[in-house]
Amino acid sequence: MVEFRLGSTRQPLRRILCLGSHCDDIEIGCGGTILRWLDEFPNLQFYWVVFSSTPKRRQEAFLSAQAFLRKARTKKVVMRNYRDSFLPSFSGQIKEDFEKLKKFKPDLVLTHYRHDLHQDHRLICELTWNTFRDHLILEYEIPKYDGDLGQPNLFVPLGQESYKRKVRYIMDAFETQRAKRWFEKEIFLALMRLRGMECIAPSGYAEAFYCRKLVV
Numbered sequence: 001m002v003e004f005r006l007g008s009t010r011q012p013l014r015r016i017l018c019l020g021s022h023c024d025d026i027e028i029g030c031g032g033t034i035l036r037w038l039d040e041f042p043n044l045q046f047y048w049v050v051f052s053s054t055p056k057r058r059q060e061a062f063l064s065a066q067a068f069l070r071k072a073r074t075k076k077v078v079m080r081n082y083r084d085s086f087l088p089s090f091s092g093q094i095k096e097d098f099e100k101l102k103k104f105k106p107d108l109v110l111t112h113y114r115h116d117l118h119q120d121h122r123l124i125c126e127l128t129w130n131t132f133r134d135h136l137i138l139e140y141e142i143p144k145y146d147g148d149l150g151q152p153n154l155f156v157p158l159g160q161e162s163y164k165r166k167v168r169y170i171m172d173a174f175e176t177q178r179a180k181r182w183f184e185k186e187i188f189l190a191l192m193r194l195r196g197m198e199c200i201a202p203s204g205y206a207e208a209f210y211c212r213k214l215v216v
């Protein structure tokens with residue numbers, strides 16, 4: 001399969017907007033891809049927004065974002081504190097936040113999957129498409145109790161360095177989540193292994209996304 005590269009010499013990939021409902025969503029959904037791209041593309045600028053947090057989780061998420069974005073040329077990390085599981089109740093205020101994000105002029109937006117069964121995730125996806133009308137948007141997946149994994153259509157193979165670092169950074173950073181049944185490195189590795197099998201990744205591991213619209 002011919003490899004598709006993001007950006008061109010005329011229009012290189014520079015500005016990436018990462019959106020997550022909860023403190024660890026971005027890392028779980030696309031942390032390996034971010035680490036891979038930071039190794040491959042010089043001069044990446046990141047705007048990283050998490051919409052719900054508590055003081056403790058916010059601290060963890062800041063540390064995690066610092067670890068993931070260490071090689072970024074610039075980074076802006078914003079934690080909002082809307083109540084977890086209630087984001088749809090604040091959709092008007094969150095839409096105002098989205099309007100302000102337009103100024104960043106992202107080349108690429110990483111967001112939740114449209115058919116994710118978590119209501120907070122779906123709202124962030126909906127507002128992403130509703131706000132960014134001439135942008136490349138990739139939707140990442142989050143494994144969960146509801147069992148909503150689908151058939152993604154864009155795969156990012158990850159080298160050992162990226163997928164292992166992703167899991168290590170997540171497990172190290174999010175102490176408050178460690179007691180949760182789903183917060184296990186085997187789950188993160190298993191999903192990446194499955195996606196790696198589906199795209200014949202040389203290392204065996206990959207992250208996958210839903211790309212609804214692509215202009216080449």
Ligand SMILES: [Zn+2]
Pocket residue numbers: 021022025118121142
């Ligand atoms: Zn989440």
